[in-house]
Structure formats: C-alpha cells, structure tokens
Amino acid sequence: MTLAPVAIEPMTVEDLPTVLRIERASFASPWTESNFLHELTDNPLAWNLVVRAGGQVAAFACAYVVADELMINDLAVDPAERRLGRGRELLRHLLDGAKVRGCRRATLEVRPSNAAARALYASFGFAIVGRRPGYYADSGEDGLLLARDL
Numbered sequence: 001m002t003l004a005p006v007a008i009e010p011m012t013v014e015d016l017p018t019v020l021r022i023e024r025a026s027f028a029s030p031w032t033e034s035n036f037l038h039e040l041t042d043n044p045l046a047w048n049l050v051v052r053a054g055g056q057v058a059a060f061a062c063a064y065v066v067a068d069e070l071m072i073n074d075l076a077v078d079p080a081e082r083r084l085g086r087g088r089e090l091l092r093h094l095l096d097g098a099k100v101r102g103c104r105r106a107t108l109e110v111r112p113s114n115a116a117a118r119a120l121y122a123s124f125g126f127a128i129v130g131r132r133p134g135y136y137a138d139s140g141e142d143g144l145l146l147a148r149d150l
Contacts, residue, residue, distance in 0.1 A: 006086070008093045011048035011060055013040055018057040018078075019050070026076035029138040036062070049093065051077075051086050059086040061094055070098035070150070072108040075117075087120055095124065099150050106150055109143040111136060121146050 011019065016036055023030040039046040039062050051059040058081040062074040072094060077087045098106060109132065110117050126146040135143025 006058070006089060007052045008049055008090060009052060011036075011040060011050045011062075013037070015050050015057050015060070016040075019060050022057070022060065022076050022078045023074070025079050029136065031062075031074060047094075047097075049090065051090050053081060053084075053086065058084075059090050061090050063094055063098075065098065065101050065103060068102055068104040070094065070101075070103045070106040072106065075108075082116075088123075091120065091124055095150060103150050105147060107145065107147045109135060109145055111141050112144055113141060118144075124148065 016033060019036060020030075020033055023036075036048075039048055043064075045064040045066055047063045047065055049061050049063075050057045057078070059077040060075070061072065064071040064073065072091075075087065075090065075094075077090075095106060106126070107129075108121070108126070110121065112118075125148045127148065128144050129147045130145035132143040132145060134140050
C-alpha cells in the first residue's frame with residue numbers, strides 16, 4: 001500500500017468541516033465549531049495544525065505555547081487514517097516546533113481509558129504527573145495529566 005504524501009500546515013477556517021468530522025468521530029465530548037473558531041481567530045496563544053495526506057485533512061492538533069510550555073489541548077486522527085503514523089508525525093512536529101519556540105516542557109490531559117493515545121504519548125516519553133478527578137464531564141472519568149521535558 002502506498003501512502004499519500006503528507007504535509008503539516010496551519011489549520012484554516014476552511015479546514016473546519018473536516019476537522020469537526022474527525023473531532024466528532026474521536027471524542028465523546030467533542031469541541032464545537034465555535035471552540036475551533038475561537039482558537040483560529042481569537043486566541044494569540046493557539047497553535048493549530050493539520051496533517052494533509054493527498055491534499056485532505058487526515059489529522060489535526062490544537063495546542064498553546066505559553067511561556068516555556070507546550071500545552072497540547074486536542075489531537076485527533078481521521079478513523080480512516082489511523083495506524084498509518086499520522087498522529088506520530090503530528091506529535092513529533094509539535095514537540096520539535098515547541099523546542100524551536102523555546103519551550104522546555106510539554107503537557108496534556110488524556111483519559112485513562114484511551115489506550116491508543118496513552119501508548120502514543122508514552123512512546124514519546126510522556127509520563128503521568130498528576131490525576132484530575134472527574135475531569136471529563138460526560139463520564140466522570142479522571143483526567144491523567146502527562147508531561148515531558150523537551
């Protein structure tokens with residue numbers, strides 16, 4: 001199987017229909033269109049990226065760069081593009097870009113039940129540094145706070 005060429009680019013408003021489809025397919029409590037619009041148009045700390053495979057959005061990430069920290073807020077891969085390394089490429093790009101921007105640490109929250117995401121983050125050296133009880137309102141599931149130095 002030949003994989004489509006991949007590019008990692010800034011997310012645009014035009015990407016939102018596909019980003020929203022991926023978000024809804026990936027999360028029990030998905031972000032809304034207004035959440036993404038705020039990140040794209042009103043948040044100077046936001047760093048929003050898409051992975052394009054064959055010209056189509058295959059994955060995306062929304063992060064903040066605050067002082068010397070990268071905060072990964074949302075990262076998802078289209079179900080049809082999973083297990084092809086799209087999330088791994090995007091996470092590597094975020095971490096490398098954060099270093100260039102002067103970040104010294106990266107953080108994120110993840111559900112304990114999200115085994116695939118936890119495995120990806122662990123493979124990049126993220127470790128559990130805290131637990132946020134009842135963090136996910138839809139299920140009451142705790143949030144695991146993961147971090148790693150850059």
